[in-house]
Amino acid sequence: xxxxxxxxxxxxxxxxxxxxxxxxxxxxxxxxxxxxxxxxxxxxxxxxxxxxxxxxxxxxxxxxxxxxxxxxxxxxxxxxxxxxxxxxxxxxxxxxxxxxxxxxxxxxxxxxxxxxxxxxxxxxxxxxxxxxxxxxxxxxxxxxxxxxxxxxxxxxxxxxxxxxxxxxxxxxxxxxxxxxxxxxxxxxxxxxxxxxxxxxxxxxxxxxxxxxxxxxxxxxxxxxxxxxxxxxxxxxxxxxxxxxxxxxxxxxxxxxxxxxxxxxxxxxxxxxxxxxxxxxxxxxxxxxxxxxxxxxxxxxxxxxxxxxxxxxxxxxxxxxxxxxxxxxxxxxxxxxxxxxxxxxxxxxxxxxxxxxxxxxxxxxxxxxxxxxxxxxxxxxxxxxxxxxxxxxxxxxxxxxxxxxxxxxxxxxxxxxxxxxxxxxxxxxxxxxxxxxxxxxxxxxxxxxxxxxxxxxxxxxxxxxxx
Numbered sequence: 515x516x517x518x519x520x521x522x523x524x525x526x527x528x529x530x531x532x533x534x535x536x537x538x539x540x541x542x543x544x545x546x547x548x549x550x551x552x553x554x555x556x557x558x559x560x561x562x563x564x565x566x567x568x569x570x571x572x573x574x575x576x577x578x579x580x581x582x583x584x585x586x587x588x589x590x591x592x593x594x595x596x597x598x599x600x601x602x603x604x605x606x607x608x609x610x611x612x613x614x615x616x617x618x619x620x621x622x623x624x625x626x627x628x629x630x631x632x633x634x635x636x637x638x639x640x641x642x643x644x645x646x647x648x649x650x651x652x653x654x655x656x657x658x659x660x661x662x663x664x665x666x667x668x669x670x671x672x673x674x675x676x677x678x679x680x681x682x683x684x685x686x687x688x689x690x691x692x693x694x695x696x697x698x699x700x701x702x703x704x705x706x707x708x709x710x711x712x713x714x715x716x717x718x719x720x721x722x723x724x725x726x727x728x729x730x731x732x733x734x735x736x737x738x739x740x741x742x743x744x745x746x747x748x749x750x751x752x753x754x755x756x757x758x759x760x761x762x763x764x765x766x767x768x769x770x771x772x773x774x775x776x777x778x779x780x781x782x783x784x785x786x787x788x789x790x791x792x793x794x795x796x797x798x799x800x801x802x803x804x805x806x807x808x809x810x811x812x813x814x815x816x817x818x819x820x821x822x823x824x825x826x827x828x829x830x831x832x833x834x835x836x837x838x839x840x841x842x843x844x845x846x847x848x849x850x851x852x853x854x855x856x857x858x859x860x861x862x863x864x865x866x867x868x869x870x871x872x873x874x875x876x877x878x879x880x881x882x883x884x885x886x887x888x889x890x891x892x893x894x895x896x897x898x899x900x901x902x903x904x905x906x907x908x909x910x911x912x913x914x915x916x917x918x919x920x921x922x923x924x925x926x927x928x929x930x931x932x933x934x935x936x937x938x939x940x941x942x943x944x945x946x947x948x949x950x951x952x953x954x955x956x957x958x959x960x961x962x963x964x965x966x967x968x969x970x971x972x973x974x975x976x977x978x979x980x
Contacts, residue, residue: 536598538839543596545845546603550589550596552638553607556631557622558582558963559734560714564624567727568972574618576966581614583964603635604628625726627718629837633751634714636845638735640758641709642956643852648702648949650859651765655695655942657866662688663935665871670786671879681884681920683930684786684871687775692938694768698761699945705757706952711741719748719836730970736959748837752830755848759823762855766816769862773813776865777806785875790868808865815858822847822854885918886911892922 546553558579565575585607588594596606611619666685671678712732715721721744728740741747779786789806797803826847833840886907893903910916924931 539598539601540842541846542602542842543598543600545849546596546606547589547592548849549632549635549639549845550594550603550607551586552635552642553603553631554582554586554589555638555960555963556634556714556735557607559731560626561622562734562963562969563714563727563731564621566730566970566972567725569624569724569726570621571618574615574621576969577615577618578611578622579964579966581611581619584614585610586960586964602628602632604631625715625717625722625724629718630713630716630747633716633747634712634735636751636848637709637713637754639852640754640848641706641952643856644702644706644709644758645949645953645956647762647852647855647859648699648945649953650856650863651695651699652942652946652949654859654863654866655692655699655945657863658688658692658695659935659938659942661866661869662686662692662933666933666935668871668873668876669880670876671884678879678881678884680887681880681924681930684876685933685935686928686930689933689935689938691768691772692942695765696938696941696945698765698768699942699949701761701764702945703948705761708754708757710738712737712739713741713747716741716744716747719745734963736955736962745836748841749835751841752826752844755844756823756827756830759819759826759848759851762851763820763823765855766819766858769858770813770816772862773809773816776809776869777813780806780809784879785872786879788870788872790865790870792868793865808861812858812862812865815854818854819851819858822851826851882916882918883911885920885922886916888922889916889919892919 561570561575561578561582564570565572570578585594589607594606594610596603600606600609608619608622611622613619662685665688666683668684670682670684670687672680672682672686712728712735714731714735715726715728732738732740741750776787776789778784780789789804789809791804793806793808794804795807797805826844829840829847830844889910890900890903890907893906894900898906907916926932927934
C-alpha cells in the first residue's frame with residue numbers, strides 16, 4: 515500500500531470523529547482477515563460476471579480477476595493487512611486493487627454493496643468451515659470407533675446418578691459417542707442446503723437497475739441456485755449463521771459428556787482409563803499429581819460454544835427486515851466458534867488415540883450388585899411378575915444372599931453383546947464420503963473462479979434458473 519491513507523468506501527468529505535470511527539470499526543480489521551480469501555473469490559466471480567454481460571470492459575474485467583488471483587494466496591497467508599482507517603476487509607481489498615490496477619480497480623464495486631459482499635464472503639467461509647469441521651468430526655468418530663472395537667468385550671460398570679447401576683462395557687461406552695457424532699454429521703447436508711444459495715447481486719438488498727446475471731455468479735462459485743428474494747439475503751444472514759452455531763452447540767453437548775467421562779474414569783477413585791501423558795499436566799506444588807487439564811478445558815470449551823451461539827442469537831435477533839449495522843457484531847462469535855471447534859475436535863481426537871484401558875480396575879469394579887436388574891428381568895421372563903421379581907432380588911441383596919448370573923446374554927441391538935459396529939462403520943463411511951465430496955468441490959473453486967480461460971462473450975446466451 516502507498517503512504518497515503520485511502521478513504522472509506524462511503525466517504526463524502528465530511529469530518530471524521532476518531533473515537534466514533536474506532537467504535538464503529540470495532541474488531542473488523544482483525545476478524546475480516548479470515549474473510550479476505552473468500553472475498554477475493556466472490557469479487558473475482560463478480561468481476562467475471564460483469565465482464566461477460568458487457569458491464570465491464572474486457573481488459574478491465576480480466577485485469578481485476580488476475581489481480582484478485584494474485585491477492586488470493588496473500589490473503590490466505592494473512593499477508594494482506596487491514597489498516598483500521600479502511601474499516602474492513604472489503605475496503606482493504608478494493609484499495610489493494612486500485613493500487614495494483616489504477617482506475618480500473620475502482621470498477622469492482624459496480625452492481626454490488628458491502629451488504630451482499632459480506633454475506634457472500636461469510637457464506638463461502640461457512641461452506642468451507644462445514645467441510646473442515648465435518649472432516650475433523652469424522653476423524654474423531656473414527657478414533658472412538660477403533661477404541662470401541664478394540665475394547666468391545668471389556669466389562670465396565672454402567673452408571674446412573676453417578677452411581678454404579680448395571681453391567682456395561684468399554685465398547686458400549688465408546689460407541690455411544692460414535693453414534694452421537696454420526697447423528698451430528700447427518701445434520702450437515704441440511705445446513706449445507708440452507709447455505710447453497712448465492713446472495714451475490716442482491717446489493718443493498720433490493721437489486722440493481724442493471725442486466726446482471728446472478729445465476730452466472732452462482733455457477734462460478736459452486737452454488738446450486740441463486741437466493742432469489744433480495745431482501746431475504748440480509749434477513750437470512752442471522753438464520754444461516756445461527757444454524758451453524760446451533761449445530762456446533764449440539765455437537766458440544768455430546769463432547770462435554772465425553773470430556774466429563776474422561777475426567778471421571780481416569781481419576782484415582784475410578785481408574786478405568788489412563789489418559790495419554792500429553793493430555794495431562796503436573797501440579798506446581800504436589801509431585802504426585804497428574805491433572806486432566808485437556809479434558810477439563812475441553813469441557814469448558816464446549817460451554818464456550820454454547821455461549822457463542824447464544825451471544826450471536828442475542829446480537830442478531832430483535833431487528834426489522836433488511837440490513838442493520840448490528841449485523842457487524844455477529845461475525846465475532848461466528849468466527850470464534852468455528853476456530854474454537856476446529857481446535858477442540860482435533861485435540862479430543864488426539865486424546866482418544868492415546869487413551870488406554872486399565873482392565874484390572876474395570877474388572878474389579880464389576881461387583882455382583884450390578885447384575886441385580888438382570889436377575890429380576892430373567893425371573894420375570896421365566897414367568898414371575900416383574901414387580902415380584904424386583905422385590906425378591908431386593909430382599910436377596912439385603913440378606914446378602916444375592917448370586918449374580920454373569921453369563922446372561924445381552925444380544926439385542928445396542929446391548930453390550932451387540933454393538934452394531936458394522937452398521938456404525940457403514941454410516942460413518944457415508945458421512946465421510948459426503949464431506950469429502952463437498953471438500954473436493956470447494957477445493958476446485960479457486961482455479962475455476964480465477965481462470966482467465968473460457969469466459970463467455972458479452973451477449974452470449976446466459977444460464978437462467980428454471
